[in-house]
Amino acid sequence: MRDINKYFVGAHALDNCCFTLQKGEIHALVGENGAGKSTLVKIMTGVYTDYDGEYLFCGNKVHFQGIKEAQQAGISVVHQELNMMNDLTVAQNIFIGRESKGFFCSDKKLNEKAQKLISDFDIKVKPTELLKNLSVGKAQMVEIARAMSFESTKVLILDEPTAALSESESHDLFEKMENLRKKGISIVFISHRLGEIMKIADRVTVMRDGAYIDTLKVCECKIEEIICLMIGREIIEEPKQRSGVKENAPTVLEVTNLKSSKVKDVSFILNKGEILGFAGLVGSGRTEVMRLIYGVDKKESGEIFVNGVKRQINHSKDAIKYGIGYLSEDRKRFGLMLGLSVMDNIVLPSYTKLSKFGFVSKKKCLSETYRLIKQLKIKTFDTNQIVKKLSGGNQQKVVIGKWLLQDMDILIFDEPTRGIDVGAREEIYIMIKKLINQGNSIIVISSDLTEIVRLSDRVMVMSEGKITGELDISEANQEKIMTLATQG
Numbered sequence: 001m002r003d004i005n006k007y008f009v010g011a012h013a014l015d016n017c018c019f020t021l022q023k024g025e026i027h028a029l030v031g032e033n034g035a036g037k038s039t040l041v042k043i044m045t046g047v048y049t050d051y052d053g054e055y056l057f058c059g060n061k062v063h064f065q066g067i068k069e070a071q072q073a074g075i076s077v078v079h080q081e082l083n084m085m086n087d088l089t090v091a092q093n094i095f096i097g098r099e100s101k102g103f104f105c106s107d108k109k110l111n112e113k114a115q116k117l118i119s120d121f122d123i124k125v126k127p128t129e130l131l132k133n134l135s136v137g138k139a140q141m142v143e144i145a146r147a148m149s150f151e152s153t154k155v156l157i158l159d160e161p162t163a164a165l166s167e168s169e170s171h172d173l174f175e176k177m178e179n180l181r182k183k184g185i186s187i188v189f190i191s192h193r194l195g196e197i198m199k200i201a202d203r204v205t206v207m208r209d210g211a212y213i214d215t216l217k218v219c220e221c222k223i224e225e226i227i228c229l230m231i232g233r234e235i236i237e238e239p240k241q242r243s244g245v246k247e248n249a250p251t252v253l254e255v256t257n258l259k260s261s262k263v264k265d266v267s268f269i270l271n272k273g274e275i276l277g278f279a280g281l282v283g284s285g286r287t288e289v290m291r292l293i294y295g296v297d298k299k300e301s302g303e304i305f306v307n308g309v310k311r312q313i314n315h316s317k318d319a320i321k322y323g324i325g326y327l328s329e330d331r332k333r334f335g336l337m338l339g340l341s342v343m344d345n346i347v348l349p350s351y352t353k354l355s356k357f358g359f360v361s362k363k364k365c366l367s368e369t370y371r372l373i374k375q376l377k378i379k380t381f382d383t384n385q386i387v388k389k390l391s392g393g394n395q396q397k398v399v400i401g402k403w404l405l406q407d408m409d410i411l412i413f414d415e416p417t418r419g420i421d422v423g424a425r426e427e428i429y430i431m432i433k434k435l436i437n438q439g440n441s442i443i444v445i446s447s448d449l450t451e452i453v454r455l456s457d458r459v460m461v462m463s464e465g466k467i468t469g470e471l472d473i474s475e476a477n478q479e480k481i482m483t484l485a486t487q488g
């Protein structure tokens with residue numbers, strides 16, 4: 001691809017971009033959210049047809065007029081968010097739309113064809129099993145098998161394939177990628193996890209602000225060099241050396257003996273101006289504790305004190321009333337209304353605050369939205385842009401803006417940087433520190449231990465629904481945290 005240009009209303013999305021892919025190569029494509037990666041991939045796969053520039057595939061000049069045309073040429077894509085049908089079987093998902101060339105569809109033949117693919121990819125599922133019964137990792141493998149079921153496939157594009165996978169599932173995926181490479185399949189690998197890129201990729205192409213920056217051989221570069229190219233500056237990720245909490249700071253949140261079916265007698269305090277990290281393995285109970293505090297789930301027993309006063313929190317409305325805001329780990333399901341605009345998402349929970357005599361003031365809504373867009377550096381064309389069209393990092397900033405407008409004193413950030421590129425992650429870290437300087441108190445749940453030791457003043461570690469340790473940041477490190485996180 002040479003000198004690719006793509007325009008949207010009010011934006012130059014791709015500016016003379018270049019990309020080359022060799023046979024049997026795993027080529028990583030990286031950049032911040034909004035760098036233009038998705039736009040480039042949509043041109044590769046025929047989603048966008050109105051662009052300028054030269055596109056060569058297998059030596060021939062092409063200009064695909066649709067997804068099907070690109071697929072027939074040999075380009076298949078596996079999207080970050082799985083495009084599967086949960087109530088259909090594995091075999092039906094693999095061959096949807098291609099069940100039969102005649103009038104009748106034979107489930108037996110379909111299952112036999114699917115079984116061959118399943119065996120080739122060593123997925124360890126039955127072709128008759130419903131997709132909704134599979135783990136995310138196995139469903140991901142099924143989608144890759146579907147992409148490779150097109151006999152013409154020469155190029156496989158994987159968009160954030162490990163975002164929802166465990167470490168062992170990611171390892172299995174990398175093995176499958178290696179096997180495909182040996183068969184001469186070329187792979188475009190899009191990921192924010194630079195450590196994975198260093199393990200699996202041959203080359204890496206960096207994009208920034210819709211422009212091509214550079215292509216590097218992975219064996220000849222370091223992660224720090226890639227980061228610097230991605231964001232145009234160096235980022236130093238050093239752990240915090242000591243707590244920034246003032247001596248004798250008052251306690252703003254106290255939880256005692258909190259219990260539910262998944263939470264076992266949890267107690268802790270949060271002080272004013274403190275970042276309290278919650279670490280632990282997936283399923284350790286961290287999110288479950290926060291959902292009890294926020295009133296989303298019902299507790300069996302336990303007490304919650306806000307600013308020294310015992311509070312009954314039976315609903316999220318109660319938590320909001322007492323100054324507690326919760327940013328869910330799944331922002332798309334619980335934090336945003338994807339079909340509404342940036343302004344609607346930010347101001348909707350604050351209509352009472354922005355109303356006079358029962359009427360919502362559009363002037364106030366616009367003013368507050370512009371203020372938060374500027375404060376949080378949300379990249380959007382205007383306040384009316386639909387949220388689902390924003391990058392992941394900018395979507396997260398919209399969720400944060402919603403809570404900032406409501407002036408919450410206590411904020412719970414559950415996996416605040418999941419699926420967000422390194423540049424946007426740095427901006428969120430800076431913003432969290434600014435909130436602390438303004439007097440907020442913050443709980444951060446994160447599976448990224450580097451993030452925990454960089455942000456936290458104190459760390460609570462959980463395992464199997466209970467707290468297994470508490471560490472002041474001056475004594476915390478990743479090894480100590482992991483030891484506590486694996487205790488039974």
